[in-house]
Structure formats: structure tokens, C-alpha cells
Amino acid sequence: MSLRGLYAITDSALLADGRLLPWVEASLAGGARLLQYRDKSRDSVRRREEAGQLRTLCAQYGTELLINDDLALASELGVGVHLGLEDGSLQEARAELGPEAIVGATCHASLANAEAALAAGASYIAFGRFFDSRTKPGAPAATLELLEQARERFSAPIVAIGGITLERAPQLISAGADLLAVIHGLFGADSAEAVRQRAEAFTTLFKH
Numbered sequence: 001m002s003l004r005g006l007y008a009i010t011d012s013a014l015l016a017d018g019r020l021l022p023w024v025e026a027s028l029a030g031g032a033r034l035l036q037y038r039d040k041s042r043d044s045v046r047r048r049e050e051a052g053q054l055r056t057l058c059a060q061y062g063t064e065l066l067i068n069d070d071l072a073l074a075s076e077l078g079v080g081v082h083l084g085l086e087d088g089s090l091q092e093a094r095a096e097l098g099p100e101a102i103v104g105a106t107c108h109a110s111l112a113n114a115e116a117a118l119a120a121g122a123s124y125i126a127f128g129r130f131f132d133s134r135t136k137p138g139a140p141a142a143t144l145e146l147l148e149q150a151r152e153r154f155s156a157p158i159v160a161i162g163g164i165t166l167e168r169a170p171q172l173i174s175a176g177a178d179l180l181a182v183i184h185g186l187f188g189a190d191s192a193e194a195v196r197q198r199a200e201a202f203t204t205l206f207k208h
């Protein structure tokens with residue numbers, strides 16, 4: 001199945017106080033194609049428990065789960081992994097998780113990073129940040145022109161990330177993004193039902 005659609009990413013602050021499971025479930029009900037568990041804490045017990053719960057939820061909805069930064073946890077759960085430039089070797093991740101696993105790679109605004117990531121076995125290449133991001137304001141900036149160049153050069157799935165909202169999404173899809181990775185523009189909502197509606201609206205953008 002092709003990698004195309006909404007890529008939901010969790011955030012510990014936005015999804016605190018019991019919101020993690022119901023709000024993630026709402027995003028899956030709204031059609032999220034991929035889910036990334038992104039938790040920057042060192043609480044390995046809670047991380048393992050939450051990731052296991054998300055794996056169960058994703059299996060119910062046919063959504064694929066990736067773990068951010070943590071190859072060991074991804075391997076333990078038998079799911080995919082997303083690695084940034086400082087998060088370890090993509091080659092090792094591919095070897096550890098096997099040929100079918102989704103292994104994602106941060107490329108910032110660099111086509112050379114993308115070349116290297118694909119050569120190392122990445123399943124998709126992620127560029128960003130495209131807009132001001134509340135979640136990660138310091139991430140290096142990327143442009144729509146870069147995205148268009150990436151689309152021309154690579155046939156692998158392309159992820160766009162950083163400050164993406166429903167209003168900003170269409171220009172990224174037009175420029176060649178296959179997946180839109182979203183945190184605040186999805187989970188920065190007032191209710192689970194609002195998250196479901198946002199997820200459905202993002203998903204619908206890919207049907208035109």
C-alpha cells in the first residue's frame with residue numbers, strides 16, 4: 001500500500017491528562033495513514049506502556065506506528081522508526097527491523113541528506129520545517145521550491161513537516177508532498193471530536 005496521507009505525530013504536552021489514547025484514536029478514525037509516537041522524556045516504563053497501547057490502537061485501524069528516536073523500542077514492538085540526523089544509523093535500523101518496516105529519515109532542507117538516507121535504506125524522506133512551528137520553533141527552515149526539487153528527483157515517499165495546518169496543507173501537496181506530518185495543527189484542538197474532524201479534512205485533501 002502506498003505511503004500517502006496524514007501522518008499524525010503525538011506530543012506529550014498536548015496529549016497529557018488522559019488525552020493520549022482518545023485523541024490518537026480520533027486521529028485514526030479520521031484516516032491518519034501513519035502515527036508517530038514522539039515522547040522526549042526518559043521515562044522508559046511509561047514510554048513502553050504508551051507505545052504498546054498505541055500499537056494495539058493502530059492495529060485496530062490499520063494505521064502503521066513508528067517510534068521517534070528509539071530503535072530499541074521500535075524493535076521490541078515490531079514497528080517502524082523515525083530517525084533524525086543525530087539519532088543513529090538508518091542502515092542499522094533497516095537491518096534490525098527488516099525489509100518491510102517503515103524507516104523514516106529527517107532530511108531538513110537538504111537533497112543530499114535525502115540521497116544519503118535513501119541509499120541507507122530509508123522508506124521515506126522528511127523535509128521541513130515549512131512554516132513557523134509551535135512544537136519545534138528552532139527546526140531549520142525549508143521552502144516549497146526545495147520540495148518541488150525533491151519531487152522531481154525522488155520517487156520515494158516525501159514527508160513535509162513543520163507548522164502544517166489545514167489551510168497551509170494544499171500548497172505542500174501541490175508541491176509534491178505524499179505525507180503531511182502534523183502535531184499542533186491536528187492535536188491542538190479542543191476535543192477528540194475536533195481532532196477527528198481535522199484528521200478527516202486532512203485525509204480528504206489527498207483524495208482530489
Ligand SMILES: Cc1ncc(COP(=O)(O)OP(=O)(O)O)c(N)n1
Nearest residue numbers: 068082083084085106126159161181
Ligand atoms: C516525520 C518526521 N520528520 C521529521 C522529524 C524530526 O526528527 P528530528 O530531527 O530527529 O527531531 P525530533 O522529532 O526527534 O525532535 C520527525 N520527528 N518526524
Ligand SMILES: Cc1nc(C(=O)O)sc1CCOP(=O)(O)O
Nearest residue numbers: 128129133135139162163183184
Ligand atoms: C518534530 C518536528 N520536526 C521538524 C523538522 O522540521 O524537522 S518540525 C517539527 C515539529 C512539528 O510539529 P508542528 O506540526 O506542531 O509544527
Ligand SMILES: [Mg+2]
Nearest residue numbers: 069083084087
Ligand atoms: Mg529525533
